[in-house]
């Protein structure tokens with residue numbers, strides 16, 4: 001890994017074993033992009049951006065028409081920081097309103113430094129880790145007094161480049177940042193397929209791949225969170241790229257709020273990618289001397305197809321993003337109460353749950369929604385973070401869990417408020433939306449204005465009171481609606497969405513510093529906030545509220561393009577389509593947990609769950625949590641879903657194969673990947689048993705299919721040991 005600057009031709013080169021990224025400072029001081037792709041060493045790129053267009057000359061201050069040097073064309077040369085208000089109309093990275101309403105910006109080079117390490121961002125989650133090198137460049141706007149600090153970080157030989165920027169107002173008067181994207185990237189071609197991951201509640205991250213066409217394609221969220229509907233991750237790849245071959249560029253965002261990820265193909269058939277905070281409803285005032293910090297953007301390059309992109313993303317998330325100290329350690333078998341009883345429980349029933357959860361091997365018992373305020377329905381009590389004394393004796397439940405050898409976890413939904421709550425009755429102003437107008441309720445709740453310090457402080461105090469009083473080992477942090485009206489806040493309108501997220505990050509940060517032993521899982525009605533910003537704080541996220549195992553195949557497969565299995569909350573549930581064994585096979589390709597009424601299980605079902613637990617305990621940490629993922633067959637392309645995960649030392653692997661529409665009497669071959677060609681592997685004994693389980697599942701599935709015409713899943717998991 002090396003970041004170098006060649007003063008002779010003012011050329012920056014960022015290179016490691018996976019990629020080169022090259023740009024230079026042209027004679028006007030503008031940064032011109034040259035190359036991002038396979039490592040190319042010292043290759044001369046001086047002829048890389050030749051072309052012709054009318055904008056090759058300029059009228060200089062002395063009134064003469066002059067020719068730009070360096071093959072620079074103000075409209076079409078590849079830009080490192082796309083300007084605004086000049087000839088380049090392919091999309092600016094920054095739009096800043098200065099005095100008189102002027103918004104033109106052109107940033108020119110002032111100085112740079114290259115250093116080992118990577119600074120943390122002050123109020124935003126950011127990547128981190130040893131073996132980092134950073135290039136920081138200072139640029140000044142020729143049309144105003146704004147200064148830009150650009151940064152580029154590379155971690156060892158990882159195929160990812162982290163980009164960031166800060167805008168500093170060096171002038172005397174206030175400016176308004178109207179757009180502040182984290183990166184712009186020009187690629188001198190457009191013959192790509194674009195892959196993005198869209199969805200809905202219970203349908204998250206469905207992979208869609210289509211040829212990129214002329215024009216602008218945008219993946220965007222204006223929902224106040226990264227959203228179920230769109231995910232801040234996309235890939236541009238060769239049209240013929242496969243899981244293993246072809247070039248691919250991926251883009252991701254360390255942020256959980258509104259975002260824009262756009263690919264613009266222009267008349268030169270160049271592609272400009274822009275990524276950053278969505279500028280709808282965004283306008284941020286910067287006083288003299290103030291700085292605006294943008295979230296980090298992640299660029300990934302792979303010449304090993306989509307699988308290469310994913311493995312790079314997975315390593316980045318696990319090694320350079322997640323901060324929780326327990327993230328790499330083996331995680332306990334988690335039991336969650338939600339699908340078993342929803343809000344309908346009392347102390348006795350939860351004690352019975354705990355006893356039965358322990359019998360099926362749970363090591364962490366999570367009491368989900370319903371333990372606080374007067375929360376007997378989802379119409380009330382969000383905001384009232386005190387124990388519902390008449391409903392649950394929390395201490396008794398926790399003591400019971402501990403006496404059964406289980407840890408104890410609890411659910412919060414801190415950023416929300418029900419109008420039917422004590423908090424709302426005393427502080428209606430804490431909720432977003434102007435009280436003089438109608439406000440949209442979603443799941444009967446409003447959004448708390450965490451952009452206000454007072455509100456975040458109140459949450460910190462109330463949550464701390466619970467965490468100080470009870471022995472809690474785990475928190476599930478939920479968020480069950482999109483942000484609608486953002487009026488009614490003391491925070492200026494254009495700053496609300498961004499400051500809401502900053503407020504949430506700061507609350508998470510304060511709680512995690514105060515309670516470093518508590519493990520956090522994120523959730524937003526399932527996977528409505530599945531992004532790198534949340535993963536910084538929560539080493540796992542509940543992937544989806546959909547627990548139908550067939551749907552889960554799609555959701556988990558789609559999610560795996562960007563996110564490692566180690567972060568994908570995935571449970572065996574009560575869903576009746578297949579056996580617990582079959583559901584367990586799928587749940588094993590995630591964080592793994594159990595979620596149903598454990599008191600209703602038959603002895604043979606208990607036995608099935610215990611067997612899945614055994615595989616989990618034996619292989620999960622090494623193979624799934626910290627191993628390498630290889631996708632073998634995509635549910636988006638055919639009847640089979642198959643993937644495998646291989647331990648980093650390649651001594652063990654787990655393979656998932658699912659045959660969605662039941663096929664009897666067929667041979668099915670799956671070519672394994674990622675194993676060491678010099679090793680001999682054999683199936684474990686349990687794998688042979690899986691064959692008979694497969695047929696049991698098939699028979700059960702066939703019966704259900706006949707009765708309810710539901711697609712069926714047959715799965716088997718093969719363990720291979722070298």
Ligand code: DGJ
Pocket residue numbers: 338368369411478480523524525526542544545
């Ligand atoms: C939505 C989550 O995704 C569920 O798992 C559960 O925690 C409910 N919220 C509780 O209200």
